[in-house]
Amino acid sequence: MERIPVQEIHRTLRIQIFRHNPYNPASIPTLQDFALEEADAMTLFIALNEIRQTQDPSLQFDFVCRAGICGSCGMIVNGRPALACRTLTRDLPDDIILAPLPAFELIGDLSVNTGKWMRGMSERLQTWVHRQNLEQIDIDGLEQAMEPELAEKIYELERCIECGCCVAACGTAQMHEDFVGAVGLNQITRFRLDPRDERTDADYYELVGDDSGVFGCMTLLGCEDTCPKDLPLAAQIAFLRRRMAVAGL
Amino acid sequence: MQIIYTDVLVIGGGLAGQRAAISVKRRGHDTIVLSLVPAKRSHSAAAQGGMQASLGNCVGGAGDNEDTHFADTVRGSDWGADQQVVRMFAHAAPKAIRELAAWGVPWNRVQRGEHEITVDGCKQTVVETDAAHGLITARNFGGTAKWRACYVSDGTGHAMLYTLSNQAIAANIPVHERMEALALIHDGERCCGAIVRNLMSGEILAYVAKATCIATGGFGRIYRVSTNAIINEGMGAAIALETGIACLGNMEAIQFHPTAIVPAGILVTEACRGDGGLLLDGANRRFMPDYEPEKKELASRDVVSRRMEEHIAAGHGARSRFGAHLWLDIRLLGRTHIERNLREVNEICRYFLGIDPLQDLIPVRPAQHYSMGGVRTDHRGQSPQLKGLFAAGEAACWDMHGFNRLGGNSVAETVVAGMIVGDSMADFCDSADGALQMSTALAESFAARERQRMAAIAACRGGESAFELTRLMQDTMTGKVGIFRQGDQLHEAVATLQELQRRTGNISLRSNAPGANPELVAAYRLPRMLKLALCVACGALQRTESRGAHYRADFPQRNDREWMRRTLATWVDPQAELPILTYEALDIMRMELPPGWRGYGARDYIDHPDTIRRQQVIDTVLAELATTDRHQRQAALMPFIHLLPEHLRGRNQRLGEE
Numbered sequence: 001m002e003r004i005p006v007q008e009i010h011r012t013l014r015i016q017i018f019r020h021n022p023y024n025p026a027s028i029p030t031l032q033d034f035a036l037e038e039a040d041a042m043t044l045f046i047a048l049n050e051i052r053q054t055q056d057p058s059l060q061f062d063f064v065c066r067a068g069i070c071g072s073c074g075m076i077v078n079g080r081p082a083l084a085c086r087t088l089t090r091d092l093p094d095d096i097i098l099a100p101l102p103a104f105e106l107i108g109d110l111s112v113n114t115g116k117w118m119r120g121m122s123e124r125l126q127t128w129v130h131r132q133n134l135e136q137i138d139i140d141g142l143e144q145a146m147e148p149e150l151a152e153k154i155y156e157l158e159r160c161i162e163c164g165c166c167v168a169a170c171g172t173a174q175m176h177e178d179f180v181g182a183v184g185l186n187q188i189t190r191f192r193l194d195p196r197d198e199r200t201d202a203d204y205y206e207l208v209g210d211d212s213g214v215f216g217c218m219t220l221l222g223c224e225d226t227c228p229k230d231l232p233l234a235a236q237i238a239f240l241r242r243r244m245a246v247a248g249l
Numbered sequence: 250m251q252i253i254y255t256d257v258l259v260i261g262g263g264l265a266g267q268r269a270a271i272s273v274k275r276r277g278h279d280t281i282v283l284s285l286v287p288a289k290r291s292h293s294a295a296a297q298g299g300m301q302a303s304l305g306n307c308v309g310g311a312g313d314n315e316d317t318h319f320a321d322t323v324r325g326s327d328w329g330a331d332q333q334v335v336r337m338f339a340h341a342a343p344k345a346i347r348e349l350a351a352w353g354v355p356w357n358r359v360q361r362g363e364h365e366i367t368v369d370g371c372k373q374t375v376v377e378t379d380a381a382h383g384l385i386t387a388r389n390f391g392g393t394a395k396w397r398a399c400y401v402s403d404g405t406g407h408a409m410l411y412t413l414s415n416q417a418i419a420a421n422i423p424v425h426e427r428m429e430a431l432a433l434i435h436d437g438e439r440c441c442g443a444i445v446r447n448l449m450s451g452e453i454l455a456y457v458a459k460a461t462c463i464a465t466g467g468f469g470r471i472y473r474v475s476t477n478a479i480i481n482e483g484m485g486a487a488i489a490l491e492t493g494i495a496c497l498g499n500m501e502a503i504q505f506h507p508t509a510i511v512p513a514g515i516l517v518t519e520a521c522r523g524d525g526g527l528l529l530d531g532a533n534r535r536f537m538p539d540y541e542p543e544k545k546e547l548a549s550r551d552v553v554s555r556r557m558e559e560h561i562a563a564g565h566g567a568r569s570r571f572g573a574h575l576w577l578d579i580r581l582l583g584r585t586h587i588e589r590n591l592r593e594v595n596e597i598c599r600y601f602l603g604i605d606p607l608q609d610l611i612p613v614r615p616a617q618h619y620s621m622g623g624v625r626t627d628h629r630g631q632s633p634q635l636k637g638l639f640a641a642g643e644a645a646c647w648d649m650h651g652f653n654r655l656g657g658n659s660v661a662e663t664v665v666a667g668m669i670v671g672d673s674m675a676d677f678c679d680s681a682d683g684a685l686q687m688s689t690a691l692a693e694s695f696a697a698r699e700r701q702r703m704a705a706i707a708a709c710r711g712g713e714s715a716f717e718l719t720r721l722m723q724d725t726m727t728g729k730v731g732i733f734r735q736g737d738q739l740h741e742a743v744a745t746l747q748e749l750q751r752r753t754g755n756i757s758l759r760s761n762a763p764g765a766n767p768e769l770v771a772a773y774r775l776p777r778m779l780k781l782a783l784c785v786a787c788g789a790l791q792r793t794e795s796r797g798a799h800y801r802a803d804f805p806q807r808n809d810r811e812w813m814r815r816t817l818a819t820w821v822d823p824q825a826e827l828p829i830l831t832y833e834a835l836d837i838m839r840m841e842l843p844p845g846w847r848g849y850g851a852r853d854y855i856d857h858p859d860t861i862r863r864q865q866v867i868d869t870v871l872a873e874l875a876t877t878d879r880h881q882r883q884a885a886l887m888p889f890i891h892l893l894p895e896h897l898r899g900r901n902q903r904l905g906e907e
Contacts, residue, residue, distance in 0.1 A: 004511065004569050004612045005603045023450055023764030040570055041512055043601070053716040057768035058760035062286075065478045067515040068600055069407060069593060070290040086600040107427075107449050108764055115287025115426045119418065128415035129353040135275060137351045139344040140899035143304075144351070145383025146358050152589070154355040155401055158408055162289055196353055 007090045010038045015047065017059070018099040021108045031097070032056075044077065044084035044098070048110075060108035068228065071161030074101050074168065075110050081165035081226045084110075101168040103177075114164040121180055125207050127187045129197045146195070157190035157236065159229045166233060169222030178212040182223035182233040185214055189236040192243075201247040204240075209248050214241045250696055251454040252689060255281045257674050258442055258458035260430045260485055262288030264410055264660060265642025266464030267417045267424075268667020269674065274420050276675035281456065282417070283428040283445060285480050289414050292466050292478040293663060296406025297593055298520035299388055299398025300664075301657035302342035305903050306384040307359050308375045309366075309396030314903065315339040316879055317394050320842055322655055325392045325549050327797035327807060328844040329499065329621075329651025329815070329835070334628050336841070336889040338649050338658075338665050343901040345664040346399055350385060353412045357400055357590075359386040367525025367582055369545070370535070380904055388590075389523040390656045392549035392849070398657035403518050403593045406660055413664070431699045431773070433461065433488050433495075433638065434692050440638035441687045443488070444695045448765045453700060455692040459685045460674040462630070463489055463640040464667075467620035471782045472731075473723035475617040476509050476516035485644045487777035489624045490784070490828075495635045496817040498625035498646030500781065501788030504654055504798045505554040505732050506618030512571035513601050514616045517594045519656040521611075522546040524590065526579040528557065529610065531567035533576070536560050541849055548849035551653040551798040554615035558732050561614075569612065576610035583607075615732060619643065619659065621650040621798070622785075625817060628892050630670030636682060639674055641666040648815065652797025672894040706772045711755025715771040718749055718756065722775070722782055725749075730786050735802045739790040746786055747826050750779045784818040784828045791830055792816065795851075807854035809844050813837060837863050841887035 013036045020029040034051050045066045052059045061084070064072040068086035075084050076099040078092065089096070104112035121127070166182035167173045173181050188208055191197045208214045217237050224233040257273045259266045262284030273280045284291065305313035318339040323330055350356055361382035364375050390398040401408040417424070427448040434441045434455065442457040468483025469475035489495040507528070508517050522528070528546050530536050540556040541548045548556075557575055560566070566573030579587060579594070584607055587595050591606075598606045624632060624640035626647045632638040640647075642663045649662060677683045729742035753776045760768050794808035795801050814832040821829060837843055837859035844860050846852050870885050880900070884890070890898050 004571065006570055021762055021764055024762060041601075043513075052767065053714075056760070057716070057758070058762040058766065060765065060767060064286050064290045064480055065292065065295050067295065067513075068596060069404075070286075070292075070294050070478070072286060072290050088600070088603070113449075115290070118287065118289070119424070119426075122415060122418050126419070128419040129351075129412075131351075134351065137348065139347045139351075141347075141902045142904070143347045143356075143385055146355075147383060148358040148360040148386075151355045151358045152402075155357075155404070155408065158355055158401075158411060159404060161294075161407070162287075191353075194353060194355075196351065 006040045011094055012036070013038050013047070013089060014095045015051065016097045017109065019109055020106065022106055023108070038089050042089045044087045044089065045073065047089055048084065061110040069161065071163030074114065074163040074165045075099065076101060076168065081168040083163060083228045101164050103167050103173045104164060114162065117164065118162045118183070121184045125180060125184050125188060127191065129191065129194065130199050131196060132198065154190060154194055157186055157193065157231065160186055160231055161229060163228060165226045165228060166223035169226040171220045171222065172216045172218055176212065176216055179216045180208065180213055182237060185217070185237050185240055186231060186233055189240050201243055205244050205247040208240070209244045214244050217241070250693065252692060253281065253454065253456045255279045255456065255458050256678050257460045257462065258283065258456045259462045259464055260443060261464035261466060261644065262424050263291035263293035263464060263466055263642065264413060264663035265667045266462065267413050268664050269462055269464060269641050269671035270422050271417055271420055272668055272671025273675050274422055276672070278675055278678050280422060282422060282424045283430060283456070284424055284426050285429055285448065287426050288424045289410060291410060292481055293410045293660065294407045295478060295516065296660045297403040297516065297518035298523065299390060299400035299405050299657040300346060300409065300660045301390070301393070301397045301655065302346040302399055302661060303339065303395070303397055304343055304346065304385055304387065304399065305395070306381045307386045307396055308377055309389060310387045313395035313397055315901070316883065318342065318397060321393045322649065322658060323842045324847040325653050325655040326651025327653055327847060328809070329502065329796055331628065331648040332840050332842065332887060333889045333892060334647050334649045336887065337628060337669065337893055338662060340901070341665045341668060341893065341897050342661045344897060345661065345668060346385065349409060349412060349664065352416050354408050355401055356385040357402065358383050370527060370581065388520055389547065390519055391522065391544070391547045391553065392655045398520070398523065400520065402589065403520055403591050409660060409664070429484065430488055432695050433492050434695045435492055435494065435635060436687065436691060437494065439636045441685060441691065444692070444699050448770070451764050451766060453696055455696055457687070457692060459678050459683045460637050460639060462670065462674060463624050463638070463644045464642050465644045467643040468778070468781050469617045469620065471722060471726050471778050471785070472617035473727040474509070474514045476506055476514060477617070482774055482778055483620070483781045484774060484777060486623050487781055489638065489640070490780055490818065490820045491777065491823070492635055493819065493821045493823070495632045495638055496625040496819050497622060497784055498648060499622040499652070499788070499816050500784040500818055501792055501799050501816060502621035502652045502797060503617060503785060504550055504619035504621060505615040506550055507553040507557055507615050508577050508613040509616030510597065510602060511569065511574040511612040511614050515597055515601055516618070517577065517597060517611060517613065518591070521577055521579050521591060521594060524586065525582055526577055527581070529576040529578050530560055530565040532565065536565065544849040549653055549847070550656060552850040554732055555800060557615055567612065574612045574614040577613045578610050579606050580608065617727070619654055621652060621654055622646050629673035630666065631673060631677070637677070639670055641670040652799055668897065669894060703769065703773060706756060706769065707758060707761060709755060709757045711757050713752050713755040713757065715756045715768060715775050718752055719771060719775050719778070722746065722749055722779060726782055726785070730789055733800055733802050734789050736790065739786055742786045743783065743790060746779055746783050750776065750826065753779065780820060780828070787828055787830060788816045788818065807851070809857035809860065810855050813857055839887065841883065843867070
């Protein structure tokens with residue numbers, strides 16, 4: 001390949017966007033129609049900014065890195081949760097419908113409060129290394145050794161970007177607002193794998209051993225289907241469920 | 250108006266801000282972190298390739314230590330850095346990484362035995378030792394003598410930020426998300442907190458604090474083509490500038506990263522080249538060895554970016570619908586390596602370019618990447634002009650990067666600065682200086698000023714668009730204050746930016762939606778961004794030499810005789826059209842490493858008369874010393890340990906060092 005791939009034909013896209021401003025008492029939720037000329041290498045990040053700059057300056061959405069790594073821009077793109085910044089319009093049909101992720105508090109239009117939800121999940125599941133005297137560790141001496149494969153396995157699970165796609169795609173999360181979601185269960189498996197964390201399965205059982213935790217999962221697997229980082233969520237949840245079933249005996 | 254009280258207000262929820270908050274909290278002070286976005290979405294997460302710390306565990310890093318890290322960093326800075334600060338940093342970086350290792354970062358580890366590596370386009374075999382097995386490994390990066398960039402695949406910043414954020418949650422540190430600081434509250438001598446806008450509801454509130462820390466990262470978004478996240482608009486530096494008291498340092502020192510993908514401007518990590526990737530031109534020919542025989546693709550970023558643009562200007566670029574560019578070739582690294590160690594790069598190529606980096610070349614061109622300049626502080630992070638104001642990380646200029654930052658020194662700086670500045674703020678709170686006496690009327694008056702600014706925007710019928718003017722500013726900066734700078738173009742840039750600043754007075758809104766109102770946000774940020782842009786452009790115009798990333802085509806030499814000076818910008822009169830620039834001297838007679846050739850890049854520079862004198866002093870001091878102990882030899886030239894907080898003074902242990 002010695003060319004940047006470009007599309008030969010540019011379309012006029014019809015983009016319907018969910019609109020609602022909870023801070024405006026007069027606002028009624030609606031789908032608003034926009035027409036937009038497609039450009040080379042256009043992503044939904046570029047498309048939405050162009051709509052805001054040229055058609056409707058009040059349009060709300062969230063982007064930060066616009067490179068697919070920060071998890072800010074999860075939204076429903078033609079019925080499926082996805083990261084908008086790395087979705088190229090050339091991969092979408094002429095008609096595009098954009099809606100905010102369900103299960104999160106709506107800030108306005110396509111912007112939802114995933115940050116508040118994720119902080120709540122972290123506090124509840126205590127998603128940090130638990131170790132005695134962590135404040136007194138020797139930072140002058142050699143670090144504790146770790147098997148290279150284990151470090152890579154932990155990173156595999158640590159790649160989660162807390163975008164909320166798995167929660168939006170989850171049947172249980174839609175019905176049960178306390179459900180910690182695949183994002184939460186994955187983090188438990190991440191810390192469970194980490195020898196630096198001194199917690200036992202009995203401790204983890206206290207955190208996720210009920211139907212707002214691992215036993216709430218109905219194995220619909222919307223999480224794994226939509227995870228932008230291709231995390232092995234189904235396997236992690238199945239594994240954790242077996243461990244927690246044993247711990248609960 | 251709601252007023253929230255705390256001991257230490259940290260503005261910015263990235264690595265530097267959160268690490269500082271953890272230090273403050275450990276010392277028993279109350280702290281609140283403000284963040285434009287959920288903290289884990291901060292731009293720190295975008296750091297890919299690595300964190301420099303001289304652990305020296307892997308074979309490529311064998312023999313590494315603080316001395317080498319120090320020398321690499323000073324050479325990288327083109328002698329613009331504060332050498333004491335570089336020493337403090339190089340000494341504390343191993344501690345910072347070991348702390349993060351204990352906290353949970355899954356650093357890649359040394360695997361004993363044979364490994365195939367790619368050097369200079371060829372395969373070589375190295376053998377890692379048994380003793381190092383399981384310790385933190387490192388990869389090669391530009392401008393370094395050793396493999397020193399410790400990494401977590403190519404998601405280093407992500408892993409660091411998640412671990413650190415989780416520790417901040419564990420420490421019960423509140424992060425007030427989607428909050429933007431609009432102004433620092435001060436009485437002319439002391440900073441007392443900030444006026445803040447809630448970016449969900451639009452509400453204005455005040456945070457009153459004994460110490461306030463700016464940790465808002467860089468300001469790359471004043472440029473059109475930047476690898477920076479879209480939140481990197483430099484509002485922290487701008488509100489410090491708007492105090493009229495605090496200074497910004499070296500704002501003209503802007504780094505351009507060699508490998509941003511075309512056309513999106515998204516970064517692909519320096520690790521691509523560190524791990525053995527090559528740069529090719531439009532004829533698929535490797536060109537860097539022609540320009541830089543010593544370091545080739547792995548010279549410092551300023552040098553590689555300039556050589557790339559030079560090569561394009563000579564007509565050797567590849568042509569595309571998006572303009573000329575060059576190619577990054579990582580095909581030679583092989584599938585296993587790319588899928589394990591460059592997985593973000595792999596994803597970025599697939600999603601944003603629709604290409605497979607195993608088979609295809611990656612289109613790249615340099616793009617704005619990093620702000621070496623920022624809020625000028627002393628070596629402990631405090632503003633020398635405004636008491637109670639601190640800064641850390643990319644937003645600060647305590648000045649460890651001078652005129653060019655080395656790859657991997659940025660995330661390392663964030664955590665080291667967080668440790669040091671956090672401690673420094675705790676000391677300040679504990680001291681008599683920390684006591685805060687202020688009237689809430691002061692907070693009210695600053696809030697009233699901000700409300701008035703917004704009301705003026707809402708009432709204006711001038712017809713200018715904030716989005717359009719922002720675009721014009723970005724075009725001006727990318728077009729005229731870029732990699733190659735020239736007096737006439739800089740003059741034009743300054744004039745254009747001034748004109749744009751005047752036009753901001755006529756910005757009117759098409760939407761008056763309650764709540765955050767993104768159009769209003771763009772409108773009130775733009776005048777501040779323009780002030781930063783003017784500091785950059787004026788600084789670049791005044792600095793009639795080339796140093797590090799600041800390159801003047803009309804003054805191509807580094808001129809130590811005239812320019813061993815750091816630029817300081819203030820904006821005293823809010824109505825003024827331009828910043829006031831003053832200069833502070835860098836004293837060669839106090840340097841451990843006097844100016845010289847960097848080991849790559851241009852060899853011709855104009856010496857300062859002190860350079861030879863200082864070298865003579867150094868030679869004499871070292872000749873008279875009876876010891877070969879490197880610590881004692883260093884201390885004889887430029888003592889620094891006393892500048893560090895006590896718990897960061899210990900010697901770093903290494904394999905093979907006692």
